[in-house]
Amino acid sequence: MFSVLRNLLFFLSFCIFSLLSAQKNHPLDSLTQFELIQVQTIVKKSYPSSQHSVSFHYVGLDEPDKSLVLSWQSNRNQHDGNLSRRATIIARIDRKTHEIIIDLSSNSILLDKVYNGHGYPILNFEEQTAASELAIAYAPFVDSIKKRGLKVEEVVCLTFTIGWYGEKRSNRVVRVMCYYLDGTVNLYMRPIEGITVTVDLDQMKIIAYRDRTTVPVPKSEGTEYREAMQKPPLDSKLKGITVSQPDGPSFTIDGHTLRWANWEFHLAFDMRAGLVISLVSIYDPEKDENRRVMYRGFISELFVPYMDLTQEWYYRTFFDAGEYGFGLCAVPLEPLRDCPENAVFMDGYFSGQDGTPGKISNVFCIFERYSGDIMWRHTETGISGKVIREVRPEVNLVVRMVSTVGNYDYIVDWEFKQTGTVKVTVGLTGLLEVRGSVYTHKDQIQEEVYGTILAENTIGVHHDHFFASKRKSYWTVISETAKTESDARIQLGSGAAELLVMNPNKKTKLGNCVGYRLIPQSEARSLLMDDAYEQIRGAFTEYNVWITPYNKSEKWAGGLYTDQSRGDDTLATWSLRNREIENRDIVLWYTLGFHHVPYQEDFPIMPTVSSGFELRPSNFFEHNPTLKVKPPK
Amino acid sequence: MFSVLRNLLFFLSFCIFSLLSAQKNHPLDSLTQFELIQVQTIVKKSYPSSQHSVSFHYVGLDEPDKSLVLSWQSNRNQHDGNLSRRATIIARIDRKTHEIIIDLSSNSILLDKVYNGHGYPILNFEEQTAASELAIAYAPFVDSIKKRGLKVEEVVCLTFTIGWYGEKRSNRVVRVMCYYLDGTVNLYMRPIEGITVTVDLDQMKIIAYRDRTTVPVPKSEGTEYREAMQKPPLDSKLKGITVSQPDGPSFTIDGHTLRWANWEFHLAFDMRAGLVISLVSIYDPEKDENRRVMYRGFISELFVPYMDLTQEWYYRTFFDAGEYGFGLCAVPLEPLRDCPENAVFMDGYFSGQDGTPGKISNVFCIFERYSGDIMWRHTETGISGKVIREVRPEVNLVVRMVSTVGNYDYIVDWEFKQTGTVKVTVGLTGLLEVRGSVYTHKDQIQEEVYGTILAENTIGVHHDHFFASKRKSYWTVISETAKTESDARIQLGSGAAELLVMNPNKKTKLGNCVGYRLIPQSEARSLLMDDAYEQIRGAFTEYNVWITPYNKSEKWAGGLYTDQSRGDDTLATWSLRNREIENRDIVLWYTLGFHHVPYQEDFPIMPTVSSGFELRPSNFFEHNPTLKVKPPK
Structure with a gap:
């Protein structure tokens, strides 16, 4: 289950990448911001937005072979070079799932193959937001909300994956399920039951809508978990307790390698x-x-x-x-x-x-x-x-x-x-x-x-x-x-x-x-x-x-x-x-x-x-x- | 498994009882030092040492009935009196197991009954020490030790309960098992195998002795766990870490009743x-x-x-x-x-x-x-x-x-x-x-x-x-x-x-x-x-x-x-x-x-x-x- 508007929170801070990219690389380091931008640039160059619809679903390190990593590790003091860095990408391009491997040192695409098997990649935030917004703007949905005596502006929707139940053919669809705020932020306690909205993510449109039954929306009372919303008196029986390390922590972090006591790991x-x-x-x-x-x-x-x-x-x-x-x-x-x-x-x-x-x-x-x-x-x-x-x-x-x-x-x-x-x-x-x-x-x-x-x-x-x-x-x-x-x-x-x-x-x-x-x-x-x-x-x-x-x-x-x-x-x-x-x-x-x-x-x-x-x-x-x-x- | 000389440690501090006995009693409080002395006095009065051999094996609170305790708890603010205090004692008196109940308020014995069923009470420290000392002073045992080339003064013995394997009759016996120090305090790593010493605790004498086989005593090297005995350098990779509560703990102790956060217990x-x-x-x-x-x-x-x-x-x-x-x-x-x-x-x-x-x-x-x-x-x-x-x-x-x-x-x-x-x-x-x-x-x-x-x-x-x-x-x-x-x-x-x-x-x-x-x-x-x-x-x-x-x-x-x-x-x-x-x-x-x-x-x-x-x-x-x-x- 996932919240459709999460990107608002995360995208506040993107693109501050320059300083960190200079640090010593470990072959298993995650892709840096710089490398993620490199990936974006290379893929967009191959599939210009003017001609293609491109949507990223996964970008991560293409892990080097285990034997290379182990030998890099054994000889890391002798080495001055790094293992070559590769990225693996799963993207939907023109409604098809592509698996792309990019060599980041040479800025080149090593592999670009269409996946035709069953199943779809991870949903990204933006398409989930778009699907939810579709539902909220959909006239029959607005009617359903009004029919229940609810205020549309207090409705929040989330997208749910649909699983698989033996269907022969399946498109990339999700269900949108909606909740009611109106006096609480604990939307999960206030489901609006009985409505099924089905959205095709590739077409980004509602392909099925059903309002089967009306069930009372649970009350908002008692659902708040925020401190500020609790009725006084609050429980402050416990006095402060903290951990103290006057000489500082006993671990060191070198890039993304941690050393502590007898342990070392990445x-x-x-x-x-x-x-x-x-x-x-x-x-x-x-x-x-x-x-x-x-x-x-x-x-x-x-x-x-x-x-x-x-x-x-x-x-x-x-x-x-x-x-x-x-x-x-x-x-x-x-x-x-x-x-x-x-x-x-x-x-x-x-x-x-x-x-x-x-x-x-x-x-x-x-x-x-x-x-x-x-x-x-x-x-x-x-x-x-x-x-x-x-x-x-x-x-x-x-x-x-x-x-x-x-x-x-x-x-x-x-x-x-x-x-x-x-x-x-x-x-x-x-x-x-x-x-x-x-x-x-x-x-x-x-x-x-x-x-x-x-x-x-x-x-x-x-x-x-x-x-x-x-x-x-x-x-x-x-x-x-x-x-x-x-x-x-x-x-x-x-x-x-x-x-x-x-x-x-x-x-x-x-x-x-x-x-x-x-x-x-x-x-x-x-x-x-x-x-x-x-x-x-x-x-x-x-x-x-x-x-x-x-x-x-x-x-x-x-x-x-x-x-x-x-x-x-x-x-x-x-x-x-x-x-x-x-x-x-x-x-x-x-x-x-x-x-x-x-x-x-x-x-x-x-x-x-x-x-x-x-x-x-x-x-x-x-x-x-x-x-x-x-x-x- | 139990160490025979534990009493040396514990008896250093006995009999400092006077101050605590004034505190408010809870019906489930353990017997105080004062009450334990009261028990000792009352039992010894009934069974004077001059005429009886008396050995205490268990002394504890004779728990009041649950209904009484619960009603005491519900009304504890109204009550000024306490529930009557009783002690339950298991003692060996003249080689028989006695179950004695004493009313501490009236200084009287309410029950004194001989137990004739199977099994024996908890072993006390003193009889275990005595049994072990018997072994160490026993000539055939000293010979066995010498035969193994070991020094008697480095031998430490412990008493082991023997279980039950279908014997029709059984006396109160234990096995004494010995260990070798000689360069370590980790005696458990240096068992002296092959010797079986059986002691009758009521008679306090060795009733069977067998030296069946000789097995090498494991080396003392590497057995020490004390800091002072480790070869330098020691491992001091971790810096200090502590818990700090600047305003003190959040619990209160009232007699033996604890209150913390939403909890209360005795x-x-x-x-x-x-x-x-x-x-x-x-x-x-x-x-x-x-x-x-x-x-x-x-x-x-x-x-x-x-x-x-x-x-x-x-x-x-x-x-x-x-x-x-x-x-x-x-x-x-x-x-x-x-x-x-x-x-x-x-x-x-x-x-x-x-x-x-x-x-x-x-x-x-x-x-x-x-x-x-x-x-x-x-x-x-x-x-x-x-x-x-x-x-x-x-x-x-x-x-x-x-x-x-x-x-x-x-x-x-x-x-x-x-x-x-x-x-x-x-x-x-x-x-x-x-x-x-x-x-x-x-x-x-x-x-x-x-x-x-x-x-x-x-x-x-x-x-x-x-x-x-x-x-x-x-x-x-x-x-x-x-x-x-x-x-x-x-x-x-x-x-x-x-x-x-x-x-x-x-x-x-x-x-x-x-x-x-x-x-x-x-x-x-x-x-x-x-x-x-x-x-x-x-x-x-x-x-x-x-x-x-x-x-x-x-x-x-x-x-x-x-x-x-x-x-x-x-x-x-x-x-x-x-x-x-x-x-x-x-x-x-x-x-x-x-x-x-x-x-x-x-x-x-x-x-x-x-x-x-x-x-x-x-x-x-x-x-x-x-x-x-x-x-x-």
Whole structure:
């Protein structure tokens, strides 16, 4: 779900690119503002606006081959040159989807190919705004609004992707769904139900309109979440609390490479994936070297199927990354509230519809977290006459991004621990997407309503959130059972014990294979039937864990063209080949789910719920790598 | 597992009791030092030392009936009197187990009954010390030590409970297991294997001795975890980080009642359970009243079965609460390391073998946790011309205790969130209990070794940790399925969706039944066979969730007399009656487990691993209860 007017916010600050482009390049750095403009210029030169309709949907780094990046990394001190920079573009040109690759050093187009398969690229902001404006200006819609006794100027519309339900042919269409403000900014709590507006994005016109039924718009009372709108007295029971680092942070940022404690990694922004963590390595004091832990990790897809079969709702099975752009929907983080006082911020850049770069200020924050937890401790009272107590508090490094895909705010934290553990947490907050209802009390409800009554005339619809997080490991895998892809598809909670990724070619001094293990936190899987259309498209949610051999092109668990996809290019279809994974360079996919049954406490704004997983070193080090960490003063 | 000399540490500070005894009493307050002395005096008067051997094993509050406590609470402002105070004592008197109840107001014994069933009470420190000293002075043992080329003065012994393996008759015996220091304080890494010393505690004499085999004692190198013993350079990459509350903490402590944000609860120390949280209530701004959430919550039992079938190891299936006293083994928390700068500390008191009170300073710490997390947020870009961003950082209240049962340090956190959630986390750190081994490299191993080679001659033995946390709810339960105890036994991961405790007699304005739901984090269950002796004793680990009707006497999931228990008084046997739980006052038991496969990173000291669960309000409030919480300045 996505808000149509988001571009107003983001485009305020585009085109301030000159200063940063001089910095030392890393081959995995995101495209700079300068490079985004270069892309725009080159594409527009090939397809002049006077003769072609060109609309950008994705512009990002065309990632160099893994072997080149690794060898660049090993020799980076000797090198003075950079790896050549390439951009990959997905654009709609004259109503066709083009895949374009540009060499930025030579200003040349290396590839320009029309994609004729199923599915469409990420929606851009501008076309969503245009579609919504169409609806608001559409005479039958205005009549429908008036018929309901509502004021047109208080109506706000959003565009919804439509999924795929077996249609043979499909155009690039969206549904426009409208909400009512009139006394609140919490539009999601005030849906105007019963109206279906269908817009063809390529023609940019309304191709179907239906006003099926009238349902009362839920009241605005109680929906406000802004401080200024709360009835006094406010709750100010808590006194101030803050984190303080008198000597400053303990991390350094060199370009987009972060170094903190024993960790080093690269950070990039992608308009589809959002936060991308690469080349993660950790210092091994025993070997006196940095050892690689993970090549690249990011959120590959988010699948949010709602569980309401009414006509205006059944199709709502959103892929928040592939349809709306998880990076595109990232929001500026607010200092002191989204991130603590000791946080450092970074900006991100994306391409607008016409290729002009937009900036998201403070898209990432980086901070050291001291929660009062204990990294390790022991009190020894077994030795006569000695009192021994050694305690090391836990201090971790957190990299955070928040993506607000319409009503929902997803908080993504990558957390690095000195013990070698990487912890990924996804928090879910923001506003429920509710359905208007005739009911004002639970006792009135006799039929299946697919949700919980949250406020008068307001039903919170049951739905799931699934995240596929892709982590490309540099290890080769071995285990007693997982030799091929089908061996490594795991539904958690079905008795599996330890999920270990090991390298059989590399052993500790004591002879154990070096490895990392996956510690899952959530075991939710999709409850949809395997042959349901939405489940075919979101089939990656069938298992919690998948392992595939590394393949640079297999990045998006729900397929590259997710909007109206038909499930022919997903993690589930790739892995049907049942390739060998033993002793290969592998990719571990972890699916994290929330089955969200709404409760009244989620109204009018949801307290954060989180889930995640850890990657924990398991015979990777010779011993606890934090033995020599000094306790704080 | 327990260290025999712990008393040296604790008894330094006993008997400083006078000042505190004047404070206002709460009926659930732990026994004061004064009351513990009163108990000692009264028991010794009945059983003079000149004629009887008396040994105290448990002294604690004899909890008043729930109805009395609740009515006291409702009327506490009108009352000037307190509920009468009673103590419950378990003592060995002349080699028999006595259960004694004393009325402290009238200085009289209300009940004194001999227990003739299976199992024995918690071991006290003094008898463990005495048993270990017996071993060290035993000539054949000294010979065994010398035969191994070891120095007797570097040997430290600990006492281990022996479990039960079908024996018809059993005396109160323990095994003494010894370790070698000689250059390290990490005695657990240097077991002296092959020797079995069996001590009868009532006779206090060695009743069996066997030196079966000699295994090399693992090296001391690399086992030290103390800062002072690390080879320089130490790792001081991290600069200082601290929490700061310039206006002081936001909680108040009135006797043992804590008030913070919207929460109120009572805190008590028990020498068996450790931290006991009672009478938890939360302020509901809608109703302008404090609403009860939980009557009483504590860790009921910890079951730690090791998975090694060799002669010296098979019996090691410890119940860390019922055999060693989870509270008795609590350790003083270290300011700035175990708890952050903004923590406040409380002391705890227990009775020693002869009834003299001992003090554990800083046994609890209480602090506000600000981790940089977000309680809720939303950025709204859907409304033309408006930029809306509301973010509330998460600040929680934590109550912490650490119990060091021999080699392991258990960190127990009760965390209260403003959103109404209670989160319980158990962290596990400290030292592995390792087995000495002839092997120095994994490739030498051909047989089943039940563990991981962690260092030369050191095997980390696979084992589990199960915690039964008992929470007595004041709600009555209803759900479509759980009408009786057998309906409510749940193995997680087997498809169960939401675990909700609801009150059918109490509804929100919108007609939803008020409730709280359980959010589990770990789904580990026992992997032992149901008919294994140790599993019969620890049968509560078979399910993650149990619900029983409230019964004041059913407190200890592994039975009241756990040492050498035979499984006839456990949660599993009580619930065989299959009592009704629908519309009753119920108790929810949650079992939390770790299957601990040791890795080299756990050597020589284990990084903390944690697990836990949350209790989250679910249609308990009319809406998000934190709407009016002001963001920090």
